[in-house]
Amino acid sequence: MCSGQKALFIVCSSFVLLQLRLFFITTMVVQVKSNSQNFSKSMDGNQHKVEANVLLLGAENVGKSALTVRFLTRRFIGEYGDIESIYSHIDKIDGREISFNIWDSLYPQSCETTESISEKQLQWADGVILVYSICDRSSFEVIRQQVQLIRQMGKLSASVPIIIVGNKRDLQHQRAVSSEEGRLFALSADCSFFEISAAETYHGVLLVFHELLELIKESRALKKGVAGIKGIVRSVSAVFGKKRE
Numbered sequence: 001m002c003s004g005q006k007a008l009f010i011v012c013s014s015f016v017l018l019q020l021r022l023f024f025i026t027t028m029v030v031q032v033k034s035n036s037q038n039f040s041k042s043m044d045g046n047q048h049k050v051e052a053n054v055l056l057l058g059a060e061n062v063g064k065s066a067l068t069v070r071f072l073t074r075r076f077i078g079e080y081g082d083i084e085s086i087y088s089h090i091d092k093i094d095g096r097e098i099s100f101n102i103w104d105s106l107y108p109q110s111c112e113t114t115e116s117i118s119e120k121q122l123q124w125a126d127g128v129i130l131v132y133s134i135c136d137r138s139s140f141e142v143i144r145q146q147v148q149l150i151r152q153m154g155k156l157s158a159s160v161p162i163i164i165v166g167n168k169r170d171l172q173h174q175r176a177v178s179s180e181e182g183r184l185f186a187l188s189a190d191c192s193f194f195e196i197s198a199a200e201t202y203h204g205v206l207l208v209f210h211e212l213l214e215l216i217k218e219s220r221a222l223k224k225g226v227a228g229i230k231g232i233v234r235s236v237s238a239v240f241g242k243k244r245e
């Protein structure tokens, strides 16, 4: 074989090798995709049931229990016990069953805000509702610190969707935090914002929970996408890594 033929042979073999590698990678990408499709179907046939763990935080007396009870029963009963509970509630949204688990927390008395959220709560939560009373500035300061705390507590919790809720909107004459201040803070902290009155309407409370559900779905889709890309990158590195050895 002359040197020209040798060079041509080397170029052709490299091309064939490259094609084989590409074929192998493409096959693996398809494999990753079909695995994830099976996973979502296996959860319950064609449509998987959505489950959302919602954590309610905020200072005492701001209306966390009132908000929870409004959502669960559509009623405002006025007085609520000091019991920390997790409630389950099945809702149907756009024909799909949604299972909400709602953790109505208690703000611990005589403690620093830094101790007001536990790792366990954040690991459990898919989304967080931070409640303050528009008539109580100190409760607004509490949620400001709680947002920072949530963002600081690990990588996972950094992406937990948060909705900030200014409650007791019916008490305008006692207002201590303006709507603008609440909205601007939420914007700066990358959170959604609502001002509502759990005492006056069910609709506002419903909007809060439905918005949080949308944010939870978006956040899950994002995590799934990132996990998929990481898997592909790992597979590609494994193939090229092995070939290089």
Ligand SMILES: Nc1nc2c(ncn2[C@@H]2O[C@H](COP(=O)(O)OP(=O)(O)OP(=O)(O)O)[C@@H](O)[C@H]2O)c(=O)[nH]1
Pocket (backbone or CB within 6 Å): 059, 060, 061, 062, 063, 064, 065, 066, 067, 077, 078, 079, 080, 081, 082, 083, 105, 106, 107, 167, 168, 169, 170, 171, 196, 197, 198, 199, 200
């Ligand atoms: N006017 C008015 N009062 C409200 C509203 N929401 C709650 N309240 C009242 O505020 C008080 C405290 O409400 P809760 O729901 O117990 O507040 P909480 O944040 O769960 O309080 P803790 O259990 O101490 O953590 C109760 O007397 C409620 O009736 C509201 O939208 N408007």
